[in-house]
Amino acid sequence: MYELGVVYRNIQRTEAHIAERLAALGSATVHEAMGRVGLMKPYMRPVYAGAQVSGTAVTVLLHPGDNWMMHVVAEQIRPGDVVVAAITAECTDGYFGDLLATSFQARGALALVIDGGVRDVRTLAEMKFPVWSRAISSKGTIKSTLGSVNIPVVCAGALVHPGDVIVADDDGVVCVPRAMAAGALDAATKREANEGEKRAKLAAGVLGLDMYNMREPLAKAGLRYID
Amino acid sequence: MYELGVVYRNIQRTEAHIAERLAALGSATVHEAMGRVGLMKPYMRPVYAGAQVSGTAVTVLLHPGDNWMMHVVAEQIRPGDVVVAAITAECTDGYFGDLLATSFQARGALALVIDGGVRDVRTLAEMKFPVWSRAISSKGTIKSTLGSVNIPVVCAGALVHPGDVIVADDDGVVCVPRAMAAGALDAATKREANEGEKRAKLAAGVLGLDMYNMREPLAKAGLRYID
Amino acid sequence: MYELGVVYRNIQRTEAHIAERLAALGSATVHEAMGRVGLMKPYMRPVYAGAQVSGTAVTVLLHPGDNWMMHVVAEQIRPGDVVVAAITAECTDGYFGDLLATSFQARGALALVIDGGVRDVRTLAEMKFPVWSRAISSKGTIKSTLGSVNIPVVCAGALVHPGDVIVADDDGVVCVPRAMAAGALDAATKREANEGEKRAKLAAGVLGLDMYNMREPLAKAGLRYID
Amino acid sequence: MYELGVVYRNIQRTEAHIAERLAALGSATVHEAMGRVGLMKPYMRPVYAGAQVSGTAVTVLLHPGDNWMMHVVAEQIRPGDVVVAAITAECTDGYFGDLLATSFQARGALALVIDGGVRDVRTLAEMKFPVWSRAISSKGTIKSTLGSVNIPVVCAGALVHPGDVIVADDDGVVCVPRAMAAGALDAATKREANEGEKRAKLAAGVLGLDMYNMREPLAKAGLRYID
Amino acid sequence: MYELGVVYRNIQRTEAHIAERLAALGSATVHEAMGRVGLMKPYMRPVYAGAQVSGTAVTVLLHPGDNWMMHVVAEQIRPGDVVVAAITAECTDGYFGDLLATSFQARGALALVIDGGVRDVRTLAEMKFPVWSRAISSKGTIKSTLGSVNIPVVCAGALVHPGDVIVADDDGVVCVPRAMAAGALDAATKREANEGEKRAKLAAGVLGLDMYNMREPLAKAGLRYID
Amino acid sequence: MYELGVVYRNIQRTEAHIAERLAALGSATVHEAMGRVGLMKPYMRPVYAGAQVSGTAVTVLLHPGDNWMMHVVAEQIRPGDVVVAAITAECTDGYFGDLLATSFQARGALALVIDGGVRDVRTLAEMKFPVWSRAISSKGTIKSTLGSVNIPVVCAGALVHPGDVIVADDDGVVCVPRAMAAGALDAATKREANEGEKRAKLAAGVLGLDMYNMREPLAKAGLRYID
DSSP: OOOOSEEEOOOOOOOHHHHTTSGGGHHHHHHHHTTSOOBOOTTOEESSTTOOEEEEEEEEEEBTTBOHHHHHHHTTOOTTEEEEEEESSOOOOBOOOHHHHHHHHHHTOOEEEEEEEEOOHHHHHHHTOOEEEEEEOOOOOBOOOOOEESSOEEETTEEEOTTOEEEEETTEEEEEOGGGHHHHHHHHHHHHHHHHHHHHHHHTTOOHHHHTTOHHHHHHTTOEEEO | OOOOSEEEOOOOOOOHHHHTTSGGGHHHHHHHHTTSOOBOOTTOEESSTTOOEEEEEEEEEEBTTBOHHHHHHHTTOOTTEEEEEEESSOOOOBOOOHHHHHHHHHHTOOEEEEEEEEOOHHHHHHHTOOEEEEEEOOOOOBOOSOOEESSOEEETTEEEOTTOEEEEETTEEEEEOGGGHHHHHHHHHHHHHHHHHHHHHHHTTOOHHHHTTOHHHHHHTTOEEEO | OOOOSEEEOOOOOOOHHHHTTSGGGHHHHHHHHTTSOOBOOTTOEESSTTOOEEEEEEEEEEBTTBOHHHHHHHTTOOTTEEEEEEESSOOOOBOOOHHHHHHHHHHTOOEEEEEEEEOOHHHHHHHTOOEEEEEEOOOOOBOOSOOEESSOEEETTEEEOTTOEEEEETTEEEEEOGGGHHHHHHHHHHHHHHHHHHHHHHHTTOOHHHHTTOHHHHHHTTOEEEO | OOOOSEEEOOOOOOOHHHHTTSGGGHHHHHHHHTTSOOBOOTTOEESSTTOOEEEEEEEEEEBTTBOHHHHHHHHHOOTTEEEEEEESSOOOOBOOOHHHHHHHHHHTOOEEEEEEEEOOHHHHHHHTOOEEEEEEOOOOOBOOSOOEESSOEEETTEEEOTTOEEEEETTEEEEEOGGGHHHHHHHHHHHHHHHHHHHHHHHTTOOHHHHTTOHHHHHHTTOEEEO | OOOOSEEEOOOOOOOHHHHTTSGGGHHHHHHHHTTSOOBOOTTOEESSTTOOEEEEEEEEEEBTTBOHHHHHHHHHOOTTEEEEEEESSOOOOBOOOHHHHHHHHHHTOOEEEEEEEEOOHHHHHHHTOOEEEEEEOOOOOBOOSOOEESSOEEETTEEEOTTOEEEEETTEEEEEOGGGHHHHHHHHHHHHHHHHHHHHHHHTTOOHHHHTTOHHHHHHTTOEEEO | OOOOSEEEOOOOOOOHHHHTTHHHHHHHHHHHHTTSOOBOOTTOEESSTTOOEEEEEEEEEEBTTBOHHHHHHHHHOOTTEEEEEEESSOOOOBOOOHHHHHHHHHHTOOEEEEEEEEOOHHHHHHHTOOEEEEEEOOOOOBOOSOOEESSOEEETTEEEOTTOEEEEETTEEEEEOHHHHHHHHHHHHHHHHHHHHHHHHHHTTOOHHHHTTOHHHHHHTTOEEEO
16 A cells, blocks of 8 residues: 655645645534545544644654654655654554654644654643644654655545645544645635624524524424423 | 433432532542442543533433434523433544533533533633543534433443433542432532541551551451561 | 562662652653663553652552552652552552542652552642552442552553652653663663754754764665655 | 342343244344344453343342352342343453353353453353353452342443343344333344345345435435446 | 545456455465555454455445445445445444345455444354454444445555455455555565475474574674573 | 563473463463462453463563564474563564464474464464464564563563463463462362362252352341342
8 A cells, every 4th residue: 555665755735825724723623614524533632732733744654663754754844734644553652752843843844643652742742842643652663664755644544645734633633635625624614604603692592403493304303302 | 222212301300409519529429428339431531621510410312423412402401400411332423512512501501421522622621611521523423313312321331310410520420310319418428528637647647557447457368568 | 470468568779869860851761761661551641741750669469449458558658659559450440549649648659650540630630649540530449358569560561670760751651670770860861961962953954864864774775755 | 320239039021932032033133123222332242153142131230350249140040031240340350150150051041241251261152151241351350349139230331120131142232121122022023024035135136225215315415426 | 535425436446367366365475565564453353264355445435323335335346346344433333234245245245344343243154255344233324424435445544445456364454556466466476485485494493593594683683692 | 671682591491290280270260279360461362262271481572563583582492382472562563473383383382472463363273373462463573673582571461481381271361470380280270179069069050159158248248138
């Protein structure tokens, strides 16, 4: 499935003005707007709460317990990118810590999304470099085997192509394919637009049953009320 | 086991003055006072730390990936209630977000306890609407299949009848059956009463070995000290 | 494997001036300095963020659902110790809460590391008594079966002898054998010494590829760049 | 939730002629016929393949690592019963082995369903005493704390009342409430009756799309075929 | 990531004479020959032991708890195909049983690989229709929401394009991309060719240390023997 | 904790006549006889059912995804040994297949116990070389980093010293320390001796309640019977 030992230097990134506007909409709204696909598994959690980012994916494929390619991917980062790291097998080792974070941040990366472990999490929070990972682990890694950079990868169950948009916040991580990004932005913006009005109604005590006209379809489906 | 497609409108709630006093005692003390039963599994975690609530259960049974009944249960909420949501199969989808939270809060609900996932967790924290869940997930749900409201449900391994008391804090979630609530309040209050004195002694360096007279039973059980 | 029903009173602790200096280096650096061994499994998490401790291990072996020996180990604590609790089977019950924490703290313990569950976590944070555990649970325990104190134990996959050094922070928990502690302190201090300079270079945009001279070995391993 | 320290001697069992006929229909058909509820979680697996049973539930509630009540429940078994064992916390210890199986079998029990571990599994297979469990473990248990017999229990996520019917096979374990048993038998028998004809059609190459008239609703839902 | 509501009818399948010869080499040898990539996660297990198949992938994307598209994919099966089913969220429901198996088998399918649950496993074994799945479950599913057929899917962590080759046996499931299939067959056949000779040497007591000339690199890496 | 890069050639094995007699008693009886300690976690499962072995441990410590040391340990095997392989981090890769099994068997090994994955499981069954492992996986490994041979290791939660006895069967894997082996054999033999008589009584319908004189202690503990 994967091509090993290659680094693609020229990738087509989603246009920045689209990529960066998806963050404000949040992973849940974007995921809904896309038809409920593209979500990474919910074991992917932020190492500190409150970060909300979107950016263009540069991808890296690692082997279990080996973070050699993290140094290779660093060179490919451009401002506005989010690094997406996949591993060829399940592994919770700490592939990434404060030194690599310093390097990634200096290159302009906005975040790391990794289907493995990270360490130095307290320093990452102080640096304000957000990471979404499957684990936190002190365990270091070796530098021995080649993976690849900027090939399509499967990260936490989601297929990510280089240049796709990654939207990540406290609710999770969504991948928006480059070709769908403009459409997803439109659809998500529209969803968002209606939410203020809905929220006001609900806060005033109006029921979703009435606001969404659910009473008839529920009755049709056979719902019975018993006193 | 479950009756599907029904909503029980009239349930017998534990008296409010009992239900609301259990919160201050905390899930651990209440659970201990009940004989160490009624606890939900420890995978149930608060989406933000520090909330401590107790209230009367209104229950809802959902199907995997389907939150239609969340709108139905909203109408049955009365001030002081805690909504308890069970799913007919394991599922981590995000059944609940800020809009439903606005509605539940407007109806007087104190919290949600759900054996599934939720989203918009940052907003939930800002709204101070506490949720205990098995997962956090951006994944939305459909509205297609009927479940039920206010039937007995199994949530995270605990049986909950409508009207029982739910006690939830950072340590976990306990269900106190309505018939046991007054007794549990008494027993937990008594446990609590002794704790201050015990804490003072332990802080002064007195050992539990002496305070609880454990040395003799330990010796009887065969404990040997080796220098 | 385990000797049951015994308490070793005289254990050889790692010298305090070594034990206490490992905290500042952190679990990741210490683990790396030791050759990437001695780490507890990453399911061990702090009950509150930000604590960073090191101390000498006093060990206790418990049976599932039984915390009797926690009172026995309390008497063996000396200032500067970290209590390490292993269980003979997987169990998430809450073996430890605010009363035991008060007692441990009064005896001079710096922290608890337990391959089980704990409760009263909000109070533990307020008391500033750090705990690393596999679970948080309201579930109480009984006092019925003898375990042992200060025998070698396996805790979360790591072998811990009484008197070893435990280093714990937000990244995880490492056990440094007594005989290796001085060497590990040296090696970790040296690693740390270089980090400031490296961090400055990386922050200035120097790549790890160049700083670590990786380009040649990568090319030798066959890495290809594709434009 | 649970009453501790009690043994209910007189329970109302589902009529034998109903209970025993559900086995032949299998857990999947019965579960479907009941509206897809009442299923134990899929971690419940048979210790050997090929057994298919149904019988009336006698229930027992155990504490973690303690099988004392297994001897108490043995006395309450009548021919045609299936013992359902729940534990008050997650525990994989081996609560049951060949001696207890000999006793249960002598009393007329058809099977054991236990939300914990069992041992002597090779002997159980030779004895043809089927067991569905969450784990297999050599670990023995103590006899120290009272649970209860023939109270309602939650086993692997399913609520089981004494006298309900348990249907178990290689696909899993379903609990049919006593009041629903006759209806479930009817509904499941009807489902089964149609299956032979359907199977013949499908074997002849007829598609479910046509047999179930799905083409129109699929088109209505928007399904597009692309050549 | 995924296109919903579409069925691609014309896919380019790997040539049959290549696809069918990979089975005999086995998933481990094929995976090794491909550079150790393309493997599904090891939670994918055969529902009965001993099957060893390879075939061309037809893919289907399902929603949690909904098997509607299984009937749609049936029509797209050609002799020699293996159906690969991905789900948009983790779900262990039983999406597939003996009726669908009858239909798939009648269409010429060799096997099903599904990142969800299946049922009627005893019948599947009798029919000799092999299935690799993440779970076995009696739980039925609904027919409500459109997925897609013959789009690229992520199944158990592996990216599968329609027409790729699936190799599955008791060791696991590997996906061989169509473009790599001929090469993988060559490489795997070569690996296999050497194995007989190696096996004979090892059986005669020759050590891998000598057969693979490992003693020198081990010494160079610093291995020390202590008597 | 671990010494890396060393091979201890001379280890003190438990006497063969003791080691080999423990197999017949089985892991459950031996574990019970030792006071319920020394058991590996129940995720360790045999790759085929029915094997029952005991032998002297030779140990090997591996790094994740690296099986280089498996070739080193092969040379240290003597007839009657069981190889025990620990990994420095959780990893399910397939470290061992039919070629290594051929080599181990030729050297006289009776079995492998590995806290990782294995492959070629069908061939292992045909060869009658039993393996207990945490996973089955086609994924191959590299040969890059030194571990150690015949140092004490923690395998699946149990501490194993070289020369200890490993007892493994369908119920699990127990480690008997060399110093305890003779005593464990005696104690287990005595337990076993009583079992025949007990089994006969239970088969005749005598209850454990009476055979073990449990009625009085149960009443004392407060057990109530309700008609």
